Amino acid sequence: MLRALRIGAALALAGAVAGCSSFDFGNWGSSPAPAPTPTAPQAMSFTILPPAPLIGKWGLASYRDEKDRPRTEKMARVQCKNPYVVAKGPTDGVMMHVADDPDQHELALKKGADGKTYLGFNAPPGDPADREVVELTPKLMVMKFVDPDTNSRYGTFVYVRC
Amino acid sequence: MRRDEAAAETRKRKRRLGLRVALALVMLGAAPVRATPPDAVTMDVGDEPGRISTEEVRIEDGPFARQLVFYRSNDAPGTVVISTADRFLYLILGGNRALRYGIGVGREGFQWSGLVKVSRKAEWPDWTPPPEMIERQPYLPRFMAGGPGNPMGARAIYLGSTVYRIHGTNQPETIGEAVSSGCFRLANGDVIDLFSRVDVGAKVVIRQAAQP
Numbered sequence: 001m002l003r004a005l006r007i008g009a010a011l012a013l014a015g016a017v018a019g020c021s022s023f024d025f026g027n028w029g030s031s032p033a034p035a036p037t038p039t040a041p042q043a044m045s046f047t048i049l050p051p052a053p054l055i056g057k058w059g060l061a062s063y064r065d066e067k068d069r070p071r072t073e074k075m076a077r078v079q080c081k082n083p084y085v086v087a088k089g090p091t092d093g094v095m096m097h098v099a100d101d102p103d104q105h106e107l108a109l110k111k112g113a114d115g116k117t118y119l120g121f122n123a124p125p126g127d128p129a130d131r132e133v134v135e136l137t138p139k140l141m142v143m144k145f146v147d148p149d150t151n152s153r154y155g156t157f158v159y160v161r162c
Numbered sequence: 163m164r165r166d167e168a169a170a171e172t173r174k175r176k177r178r179l180g181l182r183v184a185l186a187l188v189m190l191g192a193a194p195v196r197a198t199p200p201d202a203v204t205m206d207v208g209d210e211p212g213r214i215s216t217e218e219v220r221i222e223d224g225p226f227a228r229q230l231v232f233y234r235s236n237d238a239p240g241t242v243v244i245s246t247a248d249r250f251l252y253l254i255l256g257g258n259r260a261l262r263y264g265i266g267v268g269r270e271g272f273q274w275s276g277l278v279k280v281s282r283k284a285e286w287p288d289w290t291p292p293p294e295m296i297e298r299q300p301y302l303p304r305f306m307a308g309g310p311g312n313p314m315g316a317r318a319i320y321l322g323s324t325v326y327r328i329h330g331t332n333q334p335e336t337i338g339e340a341v342s343s344g345c346f347r348l349a350n351g352d353v354i355d356l357f358s359r360v361d362v363g364a365k366v367v368i369r370q371a372a373q374p
Contacts, residue, residue: 059304060303060304060305061303061304061305061306061307062303062305062306062307063307063309064307064309064310064311065307065309068307068308071307072305072307075288075305075307076304076305078305079304079305082293082296082304084300084304097300097301098301099301100301101301102298102299102300102301104300152214152310152311153213153214153311154302154303154306154311155303155306155307155309155311157303
């Protein structure tokens with residue numbers, strides 16, 4: 001329940017957040033923040049990064065074994081004939097897919113307290129539905145699923161800008 | 163859409179996907195294609211990229227388990243004979259003996275017969291989902307390097323210059339069924355065994371009708 005409330009608050013907030021910003025689950029909302037109690041959750045804050053680096057057309061491929069990465073990058077480039085298109089979302093994210101769901105969702109680029117960058121719903125960074133952004137340059141991004149099962153099924157995704 | 167709603171919808175879609183009829187893979191091969199008999203069994207499943215099946219998975223029991231059988235043939239040892247109607251693949255050993263493997267074959271309209279040679283072999287082959295599948299499952303990578311979640315399975319034996327292969331699968335329960343787009347699939351453990359016994363250049367006979 002608490003988690004759902006946090007997520008709901010985060011989603012609602014997404015429309016109000018612009019650019020590189022951070023927000024605090026514990027203090028956000030149209031109602032006054034509840035008074036702290038002994039069982040109140042710790043406030044969770046994280047930074048939303050600008051989505052611009054992700055927007056565009058990408059060749060998409062995946063690999064599991066690191067030795068396959070160089071040729072996977074080459075194959076990703078070949079896939080520009082059928083690119084994966086990342087568009088800006090209605091608020092502060094990008095329209096992309098999560099695993100096993102043919103619908104696009106607005107996903108946010110998030111900076112976690114661990115210093116890592118994640119892509120996912122407006123839940124705290126490192127959520128099981130997130131992908132960790134292992135590498136992000138203007139021409140290349142590499143992401144792996146946080147959830148070990150999903151990661152083992154689909155491998156590490158390589159996006160090469162078309 | 164809220165995240166929990168999205169997750170619920172995802173679960174529903176996954177269930178539907180499991181039952182959805184597979185769309186045709188890209189068919190560019192030159193091999194002759196004949197219609198399957200009307201009574202052919204066609205399972206109602208689609209490819210499931212991302213599903214894991216390890217090297218150890220093989221058919222353990224029943225007629226589709228790998229077994230030594232009596233098999234009268236004039237073909238040289240090392241020849242592969244595929245009997246589509248029976249869902250068996252025979253590796254000729256000579257002396258009227260053969261190793262028999264259970265296979266999954268092409269579904270209705272995707273079965274074929276002919277004579278080809280093994281042109282190439284590959285371990286944990288790569289896989290490129292066909293455009294129809296990308297349209298249906300747009301979250302898939304357009305190229306998937308070989309691995310346990312790859313529908314091509316643990317090994318691939320390429321048949322001449324066609325697009326068809328004898329390969330492993332991450333859906334071992336489809337062995338004995340007509341589900342593919344013209345390729346012949348074995349459980350990963352069984353295709354690894356076959357792979358070790360078949361050489362590049364080996365003759366492969368694909369028959370549609372049952373052995374008389």
